[in-house]
Amino acid sequence: MSCRNTRTTLAWGQVFFPYGPHQDETRLIPSIFQSLSQGGIAKCRFPTLIRDYIYVGDVAKVFRSLLSSSVEGKFEIGTGTGHSLGEIAMKTAEIAGFPGKIILGSRLSKDTPTIIANPDRLKNELGL
Secondary structure: OOHHHHOOOOEEEEEOEEEOOOOOOOOHHHHHHHHHHOOOOEEEOOOOOEEOEEEHHHHHHHHHHHHOOOOOEEEEEOOOOOEEHHHHHHHHHHHOOOOOOEEEOOOOOOOOOEEOOOOHHHHHHHOO
């Protein structure tokens, strides 16, 4: 049975880089907070990678909108703006009250250099 036969729509969200409460402690932002709160210096191994981080509360708003709509297909859930991991690490340390306590690595990563969501469908079809 297909969605057409039941008049059901199917939409799904591709969540980019969420952050927020209860995040795995090994992820970038929580690991920085943990290192700094224990009196250490935090490390960011790949500061030049660009990523699209989005707050989990904003992700929840997008899914609420998707669930209450009749849109179909894939939606990229992100801000549409990228920041370097080094920039995120430095800002996290500043917010935590430990500016300058970050060591930025110089290693090159084999990961994709830039990963940024394209939120055009969210804006155009859901007004987000």
